[in-house]
Every structure is written in structure tokens, then in C-alpha cells.
Amino acid sequence: MLWPAALSQRWLRGYTDRRFIFRLRYPLKVLNTVVAAIDRFTDITGRAISWLTIVMVAITVCVVVLRYWFDSGSIALQESITYLHAIVFMMGIAFTLQRGGHVRVDIFYAGFSVRRKALVDVIGGVIFLLPVCLLIFIFSWDYVVASWATGETSEESSGIAGIYLLKTLMLLMPAALLLQGVAEIIRNTLVLTANTAPVSPANHESRL
Numbered sequence: 104m105l106w107p108a109a110l111s112q113r114w115l116r117g118y119t120d121r122r123f124i125f126r127l128r129y130p131l132k133v134l135n136t137v138v139a140a141i142d143r144f145t146d147i148t149g150r151a152i153s154w155l156t157i158v159m160v161a162i163t164v165c166v167v168v169l170r171y172w173f174d175s176g177s178i179a180l181q182e183s184i185t186y187l188h189a190i191v192f193m194m195g196i197a198f199t200l201q202r203g204g205h206v207r208v209d210i211f212y213a214g215f216s217v218r219r220k221a222l223v224d225v226i227g228g229v230i231f232l233l234p235v236c237l238l239i240f241i242f243s244w245d246y247v248v249a250s251w252a253t254g255e256t257s258e259e260s261s262g263i264a265g266i267y268l269l270k271t272l273m274l275l276m277p278a279a280l281l282l283q284g285v286a287e288i289i290r291n292t293l294v295l296t297a298n299t300a301p302v303s304p305a306n307h308e309s310r311l
Contacts, residue, residue, distance in 0.1 A: 134289050141286035142201060145279070149198025152191055159187045178261045186269055193276040197283040221291035228288040236281035243273040 162184055169175045199205055207213075212223060250267040257263050 131293065134293060138286045138289050138293075141282055145197050145201045145283050145286075148279070149195055149201070152194050152198070155187050155191050159184055159191070162187070178257070178259045179263050182257060182259075182263045186263065189269060189272055193272045194279060196276060197279040200280065200283050200287065218295060221294035224291045225288055225295065228284050228291070232284045233281060233288075236277040236284060239277040240274055240281070243277070247271055247274050 162180060166176065166180055166184070169177065169180075209223070212220060215223065247267070247270050250270045253267075254264075255266040255270070257266060
């Protein structure tokens, strides 16, 4: 038989444990929500941008047909391929990071455990990925602003009058990559702290 004092101590200990678990779960839930939101944004934009590759192929076919069959051409049409190519590669880089599609040169990484992989990804993200994204954004800012200020257009009179829009990708690319990089760092930090498997679209979907 437990005396009232013992019962009180047991109840207080259980109440304290429940409060601790609640305080632990709440920030984890918030972090998971943030990661899920960033993943959703990257996934939607990445899938939308991937369709531009089909548009590039169609325009290339049109350019070839116009040049060799009709002895005609369009500078703007040719330049649009460059624009689309830049959008696909520069805005698709965050989507590729999310899917784990970037080439790894570390021959040891594949044999690491989940936690060790998470540790490598966190260190790599904090030391290399985030600083590089910030440097690209900072050093590109004046370059892009100057292009917008002058309304920079194509050197060809019949080209696309929007070089400043193309150069804006130099800011959008590091911003999108930085955002997804933060999500990856949080995800892998949760693996280290909560000892859970990383929840990522790359885990349950094939790479596109």
C-alpha cells in the first residue's frame, strides 16, 4: 500500500514527465511543419519547372524547321531557349537537392549509417551550402540591380527585351537553394536529436 506522500510524488513525477514530453514534442512538431512547408514549395515549383524541358524541345524543333525548311528564323525564339535552359537548371537546383540528386564525390558516404549521413549533411550544409548561397546572392545583388536600373535588353534588335529578367535568376537560384538547404539541415538535425529517419520525398519517390 502506497502512502499519500508516495502517491503524491509518483503523480508529480508523472505530471513533470508529461510536461517535458509536451515541451519536447511541440518544437519538434513546429520544425517538422516548417520542413514540410519548404518541401511542398520546392516540390511544386520543381515539378512545374520540369515541364519547361518539353517546351524547350518543342521550340528547338520549331527553330530547326524554320531555318532549314522555310529559310527563316527568329532571334527571340532562339533566345527563349536560353532563357528556359537557365530557368530549368538554376531554379531546379533546389528540387534536385531535395531529391538527393546532386553528385556526391565522397566514396565513404554510401556506407555510412543514417545518423552518420545526417551528421555529414548537417556539417556540409552549415559550412558549405549556406555560406555559398549567401555569397552568390550578395555578390550578384549589385549586378542584377544595375541590369534592372538600365532595363537591359538583348543586343539583337529583334531579341527578347528582358535580359534583366534572366539575370534575376542569379538571385532567385541561391534564395531557393538556401531555403531548401535550411530544410535539409533541420531534417538531418532532427535525425540526430530525435533519432528518427529523415522524412523526405527522396525516401519514397524515385528521382525525376
